[in-house]
Amino acid sequence: MVEPSLGIAAWGLVTGVAMVKSGLPAPFAALMAVIVNAGSAQLAALPLLVSGAPLWVIFATAFCVNLRFVIYSAHWAKYFGHFPRRQRLTLGYFAGDLNYVLFLRRFPEPRPSPEQLPYFWGSVVWGWSSWMGASLLGIFLADRVPTEWGLGFAGVLALLGIAYSLLSGTKSWVAGAVAACAAVAAFSMPFKLNIVVGIAAGIAAGLLLDRTFPDPVVERAS
Amino acid sequence: MNGWYGLAAVVGLAAITVVTRGFFLIAERELTLPPWALNGLRYAPLAALVAVIAPEIVLTDGRLIATWADARLFAVLAGTAYFWWKRAILGTIVSGTAVLLALKLGLGW
Numbered sequence: 001m002v003e004p005s006l007g008i009a010a011w012g013l014v015t016g017v018a019m020v021k022s023g024l025p026a027p028f029a030a031l032m033a034v035i036v037n038a039g040s041a042q043l044a045a046l047p048l049l050v051s052g053a054p055l056w057v058i059f060a061t062a063f064c065v066n067l068r069f070v071i072y073s074a075h076w077a078k079y080f081g082h083f084p085r086r087q088r089l090t091l092g093y094f095a096g097d098l099n100y101v102l103f104l105r106r107f108p109e110p111r112p113s114p115e116q117l118p119y120f121w122g123s124v125v126w127g128w129s130s131w132m133g134a135s136l137l138g139i140f141l142a143d144r145v146p147t148e149w150g151l152g153f154a155g156v157l158a159l160l161g162i163a164y165s166l167l168s169g170t171k172s173w174v175a176g177a178v179a180a181c182a183a184v185a186a187f188s189m190p191f192k193l194n195i196v197v198g199i200a201a202g203i204a205a206g207l208l209l210d211r212t213f214p215d216p217v218v219e220r221a222s
Numbered sequence: 223m224n225g226w227y228g229l230a231a232v233v234g235l236a237a238i239t240v241v242t243r244g245f246f247l248i249a250e251r252e253l254t255l256p257p258w259a260l261n262g263l264r265y266a267p268l269a270a271l272v273a274v275i276a277p278e279i280v281l282t283d284g285r286l287i288a289t290w291a292d293a294r295l296f297a298v299l300a301g302t303a304y305f306w307w308k309r310a311i312l313g314t315i316v317s318g319t320a321v322l323l324a325l326k327l328g329l330g331w
Contacts, residue, residue, distance in 0.1 A: 037239055038243075044270065160298065160305075164302070183276050
């Protein structure tokens with residue numbers, strides 16, 4: 001848990017610095033880090049927030065970036081489905097990427113057992129405090145770094161790394177390229193609608209490719 | 223940035239964290255998604271990330287970058303090279319930021 005928490009801490013530091021150096025006031029960035037609690041969605045929302053995009057565009061973008069959590073939650077439901085709803089949602093809110101990976105490695109069998117809750121909270125407390133401590137440190141340090149250094153761009157580099165890690169197979173490359181071109185080409189649209197156009201074009205391209213060239217694996221599954 | 227706008231954004235983003243992370247924990251009974259929705263889920267995060275970062279990388283004030291002397295391009299090249307060499311996100315950030323700082327502080331780009 002020490003090595004992954006170093007990774008989380010570095011990630012939190014970058015997020016904290018990027019938030020402030022993109023133009024968010026430090027107290028606001030701190031509030032965001034503490035209550036939003038989702039690094040990649042925060043980073044993706046940054047350029048939109050700073051340029052004053054409509055709230056629905058920001059929310060739609062963050063929702064798409066967070067869709068991987070929807071997939072995780074289907075797994076969490078197998079372990080935590082028997083708890084009361086309020087507790088289920090609390091567990092879900094704190095369940096980040098790393099907690100998910102560690103938990104599924106520790107409990108590969110998808111059924112509830114009494115030692116799961118202590119294990120879950122242990123990994124959450126560890127991960128959350130590494131993340132939050134580093135985010136707040138980043139926010140604090142960023143106020144002391146000149147804006148001309150352009151460290152806000154570290155947030156874009158972070159998202160670039162995540163985007164690369166999502167590329168698997170030719171279809172995802174094409175879908176990504178279509179989304180990029182559409183978002184750039186539609187840039188002059190008002191209200192940052194180019195982001196929405198880019199997302200829609202990327203998903204449409206992916207679905208179209210899936211329909212035209214079905215995966216052998218997907219065909220067998222359906 | 224207007225205070226109410228920022229506050230509404232943060233509260234909304236927190237709500238999105240709750241709804242996405244708890245998606246299949248909200249209903250009392252087990253839910254399943256139709257296949258087309260699951261396929262869409264595969265592409266949506268990639269499309270959203272790329273749509274946000276592509277304009278940040280290649281545009282300046284709404285126009286395509288017209289000069290090679292832009293630190294962002296070389297930062298992205300360095301980060302990209304690192305990622306496909308080691309497949310590590312943290313190194314992508316560090317190498318890209320190092321190149322960015324070297325060009326901005328060293329060459330004054």
